[in-house]
Amino acid sequence: MKVFYNICSYFLVIIMATQISFAQNKERKDVPEKYKWDNSIIYKSVDEWNKDKEAIQAQIESLKSFQGKMGKNSELFYTTLRIYFDIYKLYYKLSDYAFRTADEDLRISANQSLNQISTTIGTKLGEAASFINPEILSMDAERIKKFFDEKKELSEFKFYISDILRLRAHTLSAREEEILASAGLITSTPSELHSIFYNAEKPNPKIKLSKGEQVELNSAAFNKYRTVQNRKDRELVMRSMFENYKKYQNTFGANLAGKVRGDYFYAKNRKYETVLESSLNSNNIPVSVYENLISQIHKNLPTLHRFLKLKAKMLGIDKLHYYDLYVPLVKSVDFKYNVEEGQKLLLDVFKPMGQEYVSTVKKSFDEKWIDYIPSNGKRSGAYSSGAQYDLHPYILMNWTDDFESVSTLAHELGHTMHSYYSNKSQSFVDAQYATFxxxxxxTINETLLNNYMVNKVKTDEEKLYLLGSYLDLLRTTIFRQTSFAEFEWEIHKKIEKGEPLTGEDMSKIYYDIVKTYYGNDNGACIVDDYIAYEWAHIPHFVNYTYYVYQYSTSLIYATALAEKIVNEGQPAVDKFYNILKGGSSAYPIDLIKKAGLDPLSSEAFDLTMAKMNKVMDQMEEIIKKKKK
Ligand SMILES: [Zn+2]
Known part of the structure; x- marks a missing residue:
C-alpha cells in the first residue's frame, strides 16, 4: 500500500467521529490570510480545473485503446506506461485541489462536488488501467528484457515492472482474479457486522460512579473515565466495560473467526502458506521482520516492567493493576504556543536535522503550505498531503495554541518533508512511499521535539510531564501494539492449522499474551481476569490484516534513528535522507537499511530500550531530588 495522504493517530480510533468542526464560531473569511494555505498555485480557478478534468477524461479513453497491445513491441509497451503514469500524475493534481478546497469548508456543496467528480474519475482511471498488470504478467521475462534493451526510456519503470513480476507466482488467471475480486462482497461482512453491532446495537453498560454520577460506557466515555483519579471508579469502569464484552464473546468470536477464515481464503488461493506471508509480501517484507519484532519485544519486557513499577511508585500504589494504566503519571502542564511561537520553536527543534532540512521547513511556513486555524465547517484533525508531484505538499491543522498543536505540526511536517524530498528526488513512478x-x-520529529523540550523547560513538574507522556507513548505504541500483533498471529495460526477458533479460545489466547507482557506473574502489573475480553473491544482485528505491527516498528525505527541523529550528527542525518528521498525506489526494508538500521537485527530495539531506560533514570532522579 502506497501512501500519499496521512491522517495520523497512534490511538485506536478508526472512525473519524466528527469530520466537520462547528464549535469555532469563526468563519474562514475572518481568518487572516497568513494562516491559510495557498492552493491557488495548483489552479487559479475552477475553470482551469475543469480544463484538466476534461483532458484527463480524454486521456483515459485513449489509454483504453492500448488494451491488448502492450506485448506487441517495446514502443507500445512504453507508450502505455507513459500515458498511464502521466494521467495519474495529473489526476493527483486534480484531486489534490478538489480535496484541499473541499476541506476548507465542508458545508460548501459546490466544493464537495469537485471532490465527488475527482473520486469518480479515479475509479474510472483504475478500471481503464486494469489491463496493465495482467498484460505485463502474461509476457515472459525474456520478452520484457528485450523491450528494456530496445527502449532505453523504459528504465524509469524498472522497479515498478520488477515489482509486478515479483508477484507473478501469486497472480492468478484473469477468471480466477475476477472470482477473488467478487468474493470481496462476502468477505467484507465481518467488518460490516462488527461496525453495526459494536457501534450501534450492542447495549452499553451503565454504571454509577462514587460521586453519584451515572455514566453509560460507550467508547468515548470509556476512554474518558478509565483515566479518573478515583481508583475504585476506574476499576469499575474497566471491569464493567470488559465484563459486558464477555456476554457477547461468542458473537464477537464467531465474527472475528469468519474474518480470519476470509484472510486465509485469499492467502491460500494466492498460493501462500500463511496469511502473514501474503500480507507482508505486498511490500516485500520478510516474515522474519515480524518474528524479530515479537521475539525482541519479549526479550525486552523487563524494560516495560520497570516502567510499570515506576508508574506504581509515582501513583503511590502498592500493587499496580491493568485498570491503573491510563491514569496520567503527573498532572498535565499547560504550555501555550501561538502559531508564530510554534514555528519558531520547531525551527530550533529541527536543528539536529541540519541546515537543509530546517530551511525546507522554513520554506513551508513562508510559502503557505499550511492551513492553521480552525473555522466553521473546516475538516477537523490534521493531515499532510503529498499527492501532487510538481508543487509541494500541504498540511491541514486545527491549531489550538497549545503544546499538542506544536507536536501535531512537528509530526505532519515529517510527512511533508518525506513527500517533498521523495517527489523532488524520484520520478513520479517511484515517488510514493510505502506504509511501512x-x-x-x-515520529523522529516528535522525538526531537520531546528531547528539546525536556532540556528547555525549567520546572520538575514540566520535565516529569514530558518524560512521563513519552513513556506512555512507548508503552501504548511499542508494547501494546506488539501484543496485538502477537494475538493476530496466534488466531491466524489456529485457522491455518485447521483448528477450531471460538470467542472463548480468543479470550484465552489474549489473556495469556497480556499477562506475559504486563508481568502479571512477577507482580509488575496485575491483569484481572476480565481483561481476557479486551480483544473484542479492538476494532483493528476485524478491520485490518497485519497492519498494527507497523505502529510498533515505525516508532522503534524512528526512536533508534533519532538517537543516531542526536549522537552521531550529520553522518546519521545524511543516511536518513535515504528514506526521505527514497520514495518507493527500493523496498521499505532496503531503505531502512540504507538509513543505517537492519530491521532483522536487535540494534533498533537495543537503542529504543536504552532510550526508554535513560528516560526512566531521568525521572527517578527528579523524584529522588523532590523527596529530599
Ligand atoms: Zn502520521
Whole structure:
C-alpha cells in the first residue's frame, strides 16, 4: 500500500467521529490570510480545473485503446506506461485541489462536488488501467528484457515492472482474479457486522460512579473515565466495560473467526502458506521482520516492567493493576504556543536535522503550505498531503495554541518533508512511499521535539510531564501494539492449522499474551481476569490484516534513528535522507537499511530500550531530588 495522504493517530480510533468542526464560531473569511494555505498555485480557478478534468477524461479513453497491445513491441509497451503514469500524475493534481478546497469548508456543496467528480474519475482511471498488470504478467521475462534493451526510456519503470513480476507466482488467471475480486462482497461482512453491532446495537453498560454520577460506557466515555483519579471508579469502569464484552464473546468470536477464515481464503488461493506471508509480501517484507519484532519485544519486557513499577511508585500504589494504566503519571502542564511561537520553536527543534532540512521547513511556513486555524465547517484533525508531484505538499491543522498543536505540526511536517524530498528526488513512478516507512520521519520529529523540550523547560513538574507522556507513548505504541500483533498471529495460526477458533479460545489466547507482557506473574502489573475480553473491544482485528505491527516498528525505527541523529550528527542525518528521498525506489526494508538500521537485527530495539531506560533514570532522579 502506497501512501500519499496521512491522517495520523497512534490511538485506536478508526472512525473519524466528527469530520466537520462547528464549535469555532469563526468563519474562514475572518481568518487572516497568513494562516491559510495557498492552493491557488495548483489552479487559479475552477475553470482551469475543469480544463484538466476534461483532458484527463480524454486521456483515459485513449489509454483504453492500448488494451491488448502492450506485448506487441517495446514502443507500445512504453507508450502505455507513459500515458498511464502521466494521467495519474495529473489526476493527483486534480484531486489534490478538489480535496484541499473541499476541506476548507465542508458545508460548501459546490466544493464537495469537485471532490465527488475527482473520486469518480479515479475509479474510472483504475478500471481503464486494469489491463496493465495482467498484460505485463502474461509476457515472459525474456520478452520484457528485450523491450528494456530496445527502449532505453523504459528504465524509469524498472522497479515498478520488477515489482509486478515479483508477484507473478501469486497472480492468478484473469477468471480466477475476477472470482477473488467478487468474493470481496462476502468477505467484507465481518467488518460490516462488527461496525453495526459494536457501534450501534450492542447495549452499553451503565454504571454509577462514587460521586453519584451515572455514566453509560460507550467508547468515548470509556476512554474518558478509565483515566479518573478515583481508583475504585476506574476499576469499575474497566471491569464493567470488559465484563459486558464477555456476554457477547461468542458473537464477537464467531465474527472475528469468519474474518480470519476470509484472510486465509485469499492467502491460500494466492498460493501462500500463511496469511502473514501474503500480507507482508505486498511490500516485500520478510516474515522474519515480524518474528524479530515479537521475539525482541519479549526479550525486552523487563524494560516495560520497570516502567510499570515506576508508574506504581509515582501513583503511590502498592500493587499496580491493568485498570491503573491510563491514569496520567503527573498532572498535565499547560504550555501555550501561538502559531508564530510554534514555528519558531520547531525551527530550533529541527536543528539536529541540519541546515537543509530546517530551511525546507522554513520554506513551508513562508510559502503557505499550511492551513492553521480552525473555522466553521473546516475538516477537523490534521493531515499532510503529498499527492501532487510538481508543487509541494500541504498540511491541514486545527491549531489550538497549545503544546499538542506544536507536536501535531512537528509530526505532519515529517510527512511533508518525506513527500517533498521523495517527489523532488524520484520520478513520479517511484515517488510514493510505502506504509511501512510512512511514520518514521513524522515520529523522529516528535522525538526531537520531546528531547528539546525536556532540556528547555525549567520546572520538575514540566520535565516529569514530558518524560512521563513519552513513556506512555512507548508503552501504548511499542508494547501494546506488539501484543496485538502477537494475538493476530496466534488466531491466524489456529485457522491455518485447521483448528477450531471460538470467542472463548480468543479470550484465552489474549489473556495469556497480556499477562506475559504486563508481568502479571512477577507482580509488575496485575491483569484481572476480565481483561481476557479486551480483544473484542479492538476494532483493528476485524478491520485490518497485519497492519498494527507497523505502529510498533515505525516508532522503534524512528526512536533508534533519532538517537543516531542526536549522537552521531550529520553522518546519521545524511543516511536518513535515504528514506526521505527514497520514495518507493527500493523496498521499505532496503531503505531502512540504507538509513543505517537492519530491521532483522536487535540494534533498533537495543537503542529504543536504552532510550526508554535513560528516560526512566531521568525521572527517578527528579523524584529522588523532590523527596529530599
Ligand atoms: Zn502520521
Amino acid at each position: 516507512v510512512a511514520e518514521i520521519a513524522s
